[in-house]
Amino acid sequence: MKILLLEDNQKLNDTISKRLKLKGYNVLSFTDGALALEAISEGFSCFVLDINVPNVDGIKILKKIREIYPKLPVIIISASVELDIIKESYDFGCSDYLKKPFFIDELEIKIERYCQIQNTKIEFDKNCYFDFKSSLIIINDEEKRLTKKEKLLLNLFITKKNQVISYEAIENYVWEGNFATLESIRSLIRRVRKILDKEYIQTVVDTGYIFKTIEI
Template sequence: MKILLLEDNKKLNETITKRLKMKGYNLLTFTDGAQAFEAVSDGFSCFILDINVPNIDGIKILKKIREYYPTLPVIIISASVELDVIKQAYDFGCNDFLKKPFFIDELEIKIEKLCKIQNDEIFFDENCCFDFKSSVIKMNDKEIRLTKKEKLLMNLFLTKKNQVISYESIENYVWEGNFASLESIRSLIRRVRKVIDKEYIQTVVDTGYIFKSN
């Protein structure tokens, strides 16, 4: 799972990064708000944002995130206890707020809860699973490596299992903010359906798709 971390305190940034990488997460980290702002569309599954950072603050970045990803988890970490700041964060769509100082365990729990991914391998049935670390589908003792777009699509489906994913959400996430035609999206879906060889991906007419799994 790919996470964007924005924290201008270098020591805290390094501490969070080290711990989350030990958990197997893929992190892209920033200490500067302007750089994080430019990277928002780069296919993330979760965002961790400090508010008071250089150049562009976390609230403005949160607004941009919601333009690309209406539902993906955003966790705000801040030393601010001002109710107006906290209210503003929630008004613009943050999913959770963590006040500094905090235990890194608290952050891990929030990520796992919001993303609903607690293992590196997610099983669809007893013979088939997706390995987030290696980006491969494991099926009947075979390993099938996915392309970048196939991997991003599976990541999106598995963070939103049993929820309808719109064409627009797939375009924003998998194509990382670039344009994708409806036929391009359908072609990608067909490829992934062939790989997993099951009817997990169901079409929602005129809307998008839903990944059905226990």
């Protein structure tokens, strides 16, 4: 899973980044709000934003994220205890607000909660699972490697299991903000369906796809 971290305190930034990477997350970190704003369309599953950062503050970035991604998790981390700022964060759609200082474990728990990922192995059924750390699909004990776009597509489906994912959402996430034709999306879906060898991915006519798994 890919996380954008914005924290202008370099020591805290490094600490959070290291801890999340040890958990198997792909972390892209920033200390400058303007640079983070430029990167928000690059296929992230979760955003962790400080408010008081150079050039563009976290609230403005939150507002922009919500224009593009209405439902992706956005966790605000801030030393501010002003009720107006906390209220503004929630008004503009933050998923949660974590006041500094905090334990990194608290942040990990919130990321897992909002992204609905409790461990690095996600089972589709008793014979098939996806390993986030190695980015491998394991089917009947056979390892199947994935391309970057195949990994991103599975990441998106897994974090949104049993929810309809639009063509636009796939384009934004998998192509990381770049243009993709409908045929390119369909071609990628066909490749992943072939790898999985089962009909986990179901078509929603004229809309997109839904990823359905068997309850273990």
